[in-house]
Structure formats: C-alpha cells, structure tokens
Amino acid sequence: MKITLLLSSLFTCLILNAQKIEVKLNVDNLDNQTVLTLDPKFLIDYYENPVEDSLQNSTNHNKVTLDKSNFYYPYSFSYQAEKNHFFSSQTFYLKDRNLNLNLTKLNSEIDSDIDERKEYNIFFKDFLKEDMKYENFHGEMFLKYKLNFPKEINDSVNNWYKRNWQQEMDLLNQYISKNPKSVIAFWRIVQKYEIHKTYNYDSLLEKFDPSIKASYPYQVLKNKIIEFKMYTPGKVFPKINNLKDINNQPYKIDYSKNKYTLIDFWFHACKPCLITFPDLKNVHKEFNSKGFEIIGISVDATKNISKWKNAVKKHELPWINILDENGSFSQNNQINSYPTNFLVDQNGVIIKRNISTEELKIFLAEKL
CATH class of the missing domain: 2.60.40 (Immunoglobulin-like)
Known part of the structure; x- marks a missing residue:
C-alpha cells in the first residue's frame, strides 16, 4: 500500500x-x-x-x-x-x-524564445533599420526642442512616422499571407491597434490560420474592434447607466438640451486631462449660451471620489461633472486612455471622437 x-x-x-x-x-x-x-x-x-x-x-x-x-x-x-x-x-x-x-545587457536581442523569430526578423530587416533611424531622429529632436518642435521638424517627424506606419502594414499583409500562423505578427497587430484604433484591421486578421483565430487574445482583439466601431461617427453614443452627480445623486444624460455636447472622460490625476481645462473653459464660455455643453465624466475609483470633487473645485470647471465610479462604463466599452472625448449632436449621434480644442472651436464657430 x-x-x-x-x-x-x-x-x-x-x-x-x-x-x-x-x-x-x-x-x-x-x-x-x-x-x-x-x-x-x-x-x-x-x-x-x-x-x-x-x-x-x-x-x-x-x-x-x-x-x-x-x-x-x-x-x-x-x-x-x-x-x-x-x-x-x-x-x-x-x-x-x-x-x-x-x-549581456538587459535590452540585448532575444532570439531563443520562439521558432519564427529568425524568419520574422529577416523579412522585416530593412524596415526595422528604417524604423530605428526614425526613432533616433525623433529622440534627437525631442532632446533639442522638447515638445516645442518647429513646424518643419514637426511635419518631417509626422510624415516619416506615417510612411513607416503604412510600410509596416503593407509588410505585415505580405508576411501574414505567407505565414498565417505567425504569433509575432499577431501581437504586432495588437500593439498597433492599441495605438491607432481607427485603422481597418479586419482584412489582416482574416488572413490568420484557424489556430490563431481560436486563441484567447485573438477573440479579445476581435471583440475590442467590434465594440470600438460603436463609436464611429454616425453611431449613437451608448447609454451610460449608474452615473452620479457631484452630490452623489443619480444622473441621466439628456443630449436634447443642447445642439452639441462634448463628452469628456478623465480622472483627477490625469495630467494630460488637466492641461486641456483652460482652453476648454474658454470654448465653454464662448459657446455655452449658443447651444453647446460639456459633460465631464470622471472614471475615478471609489476611494478617490473626494479627490475628483476637489479637482472640479480647484479647476473651477463650469460644466456638468458626473462620475462613472471605478470606470465601470469606460472599462467595459474600450475607453482606456485619457482624456478621451466624443462630440455628439442633440440626438446623441457621434460627430467626432477625440476632437482637439482647436478643432472644436472651429466647428462650433461654423455651426453656432
């Protein structure tokens, strides 16, 4: 026994x-x-x-x-x-x-983890060299100018980036056609999707082998793409439940009160969000009486509700401020970078996602 x-x-x-x-x-x-x-x-x-x-x-x-x-x-x-x-x-x-x-160093190349890496690196060899040149140039310009790029430098950086982006997408299309089981190419698409969600990735994803399509991350990506398309211009912005106002009372959004509404997702410690407030306040002051409103939706956690309220008070935000507690709506609807905004009409139909303050001002000046 x-x-x-x-x-x-x-x-x-x-x-x-x-x-x-x-x-x-x-x-x-x-x-x-x-x-x-x-x-x-x-x-x-x-x-x-x-x-x-x-x-x-x-x-x-x-x-x-x-x-x-x-x-x-x-x-x-x-x-x-x-x-x-x-x-x-x-x-x-x-x-x-x-x-x-x-x-040898922490950032040394790694080539022993997955069998296809050598083939992938050979195929993208010339592109990787070009992309490295771009990264080096961008880094040098950042050290020299910080974020205050002269126009010609800014145009050069942007155009170079766009060329590299499209070249890589074309190469990925060729590579996946020859290597439909490519794990590295799949994860590269995931990375690119999280940076630029508006690109049409559907045709690329369809080229993958069933073994890739059956995987957990592939299904996650497909669902993310489907949900993101809910926010394309012309779609009605999804209904948000369980919102609370600054006094902890339930709040229901009514877009019909104004001709145009900017829905702005943010949180109290988001520096890129906070630096937009002065310009947004100017736009709100100029156009609010003409039919424009801003609805600021904080995604702060329960423990940070007091900090959200303090931020609203400190920055003297004159628009409607409400709480999506713990980001329950945003997390379930692929809103995971901040600030994220949506300009909608009085029927809640999306006009533009992530409109800049300057674009917003021009739009409202034309429409109102």
Missing part, C-alpha cells in the same frame, strides 16, 4: 511539473540581486492567465515558474533604477517551453 501511494504521489508530482515552465534570467552588466519584474507586455485584457512575478539577477533566485499555456504570450523583464525611471528587456514569448536568458 505504501509503495502504491508513493508511486501515485510521484506520478502526480510529475504531471504537475509537466504543466510548468521555468524562465531564468542573468544579465551581465547588472548588479547581483537586482530585482527584476516579469511583466505582461500588453494590456492584461489579452492574457488568459497573466503572470506577474519577480526574480533576482545572478543569484539562486534568478528564475520564475509559471503554468504552460496554449498560446504564446509576450512578456518582458524590467527594473526600477530610480524613481519613475525603469529599464526593460526586449519582448519575449512564453508558452510551453523553458527559457534561459543569458543577456
């Missing part, structure tokens, strides 16, 4: 071990015992079972153990050198094999 139990336990242990993989890391130019964090590379939404763990460089704690998965998921290692200053490794993919990363 004891032998049977021992064998049974050993068998169970082997099965459990067979479902795990190990990731080891050693970086030559990092101090021993530097703590590095294993981070999902993209939004957690895309990960069926996301892992966040840490290890120490060059010690007997330099590995993390995680469950095998049915699909390759992108991760990276990072560490904090000082306050608000992080360094990160190149992206690597984890699925069902152990990975041993012996790196």
Whole structure:
C-alpha cells in the first residue's frame, strides 16, 4: 500500500511539473540581486492567465515558474533604477517551453524564445533599420526642442512616422499571407491597434490560420474592434447607466438640451486631462449660451471620489461633472486612455471622437 501511494504521489508530482515552465534570467552588466519584474507586455485584457512575478539577477533566485499555456504570450523583464525611471528587456514569448536568458545587457536581442523569430526578423530587416533611424531622429529632436518642435521638424517627424506606419502594414499583409500562423505578427497587430484604433484591421486578421483565430487574445482583439466601431461617427453614443452627480445623486444624460455636447472622460490625476481645462473653459464660455455643453465624466475609483470633487473645485470647471465610479462604463466599452472625448449632436449621434480644442472651436464657430 505504501509503495502504491508513493508511486501515485510521484506520478502526480510529475504531471504537475509537466504543466510548468521555468524562465531564468542573468544579465551581465547588472548588479547581483537586482530585482527584476516579469511583466505582461500588453494590456492584461489579452492574457488568459497573466503572470506577474519577480526574480533576482545572478543569484539562486534568478528564475520564475509559471503554468504552460496554449498560446504564446509576450512578456518582458524590467527594473526600477530610480524613481519613475525603469529599464526593460526586449519582448519575449512564453508558452510551453523553458527559457534561459543569458543577456549581456538587459535590452540585448532575444532570439531563443520562439521558432519564427529568425524568419520574422529577416523579412522585416530593412524596415526595422528604417524604423530605428526614425526613432533616433525623433529622440534627437525631442532632446533639442522638447515638445516645442518647429513646424518643419514637426511635419518631417509626422510624415516619416506615417510612411513607416503604412510600410509596416503593407509588410505585415505580405508576411501574414505567407505565414498565417505567425504569433509575432499577431501581437504586432495588437500593439498597433492599441495605438491607432481607427485603422481597418479586419482584412489582416482574416488572413490568420484557424489556430490563431481560436486563441484567447485573438477573440479579445476581435471583440475590442467590434465594440470600438460603436463609436464611429454616425453611431449613437451608448447609454451610460449608474452615473452620479457631484452630490452623489443619480444622473441621466439628456443630449436634447443642447445642439452639441462634448463628452469628456478623465480622472483627477490625469495630467494630460488637466492641461486641456483652460482652453476648454474658454470654448465653454464662448459657446455655452449658443447651444453647446460639456459633460465631464470622471472614471475615478471609489476611494478617490473626494479627490475628483476637489479637482472640479480647484479647476473651477463650469460644466456638468458626473462620475462613472471605478470606470465601470469606460472599462467595459474600450475607453482606456485619457482624456478621451466624443462630440455628439442633440440626438446623441457621434460627430467626432477625440476632437482637439482647436478643432472644436472651429466647428462650433461654423455651426453656432
């Protein structure tokens, strides 16, 4: 009986071990015992079972153990050198094999994680060189001018970026046609979608093999695209329930009271949101009496409600201020960057998403 139990336990242990993989890391130019964090590379939404763990460089704690998965998921290692200053490794993919990363520097190239990487890098070799030239130029201009680019520099940067964007999309189209099982190309599309949601990715996604289409992250991306299309111009903005006003009373939006309404999603600690307020206040002052209103929707967490109210008071926001507590609506409707705004008409029909203050002023001057 004891032998049977021992064998049974050993068998169970082997099965459990067979479902795990190990990731080891050693970086030559990092101090021993530097703590590095294993981070999902993209939004957690895309990960069926996301892992966040840490290890120490060059010690007997330099590995993390995680469950095998049915699909390759992108991760990276990072560490904090000082306050608000992080360094990160190149992206690597984890699925069902152990990975041993012996790196000269933390950002050294990684090529042992997934079989297709060599083929992918060869195909995109010339593009990657061009993209690196753009990144270097953009970095040099930023160091020289910060955000105050002269017009000719700004135009040059923007045009170069657009050329690279379209070139990569064309190459991805060719590459996926030849390699419909490409995991790297799929995750690259995820990355590009999260930056530019308005591009039409449908034809590219349809080129993938059924094994990719059956994966968890593919379904997440498809659903995100479908939901995002709800916000294209001409669509009626979705109904938002459970909103509260500044006095904690239920609030129901009524677009019919004004000819045009700007729905502005923000939160109290969002600096890009806060810097828009002075210009928005000027637009509101000029056009509010003519049929224009702003509805500021905070996505602050319950614990930050007092901070939201203080921000409204501090910045003297003259428009309607309401709360989407814990961002329940925004999180369920693909609004995950802030500020995000929508200009709608009196029927709630979307006219434009993420309209700039200058564009808004021109539009209202023409219409009102």
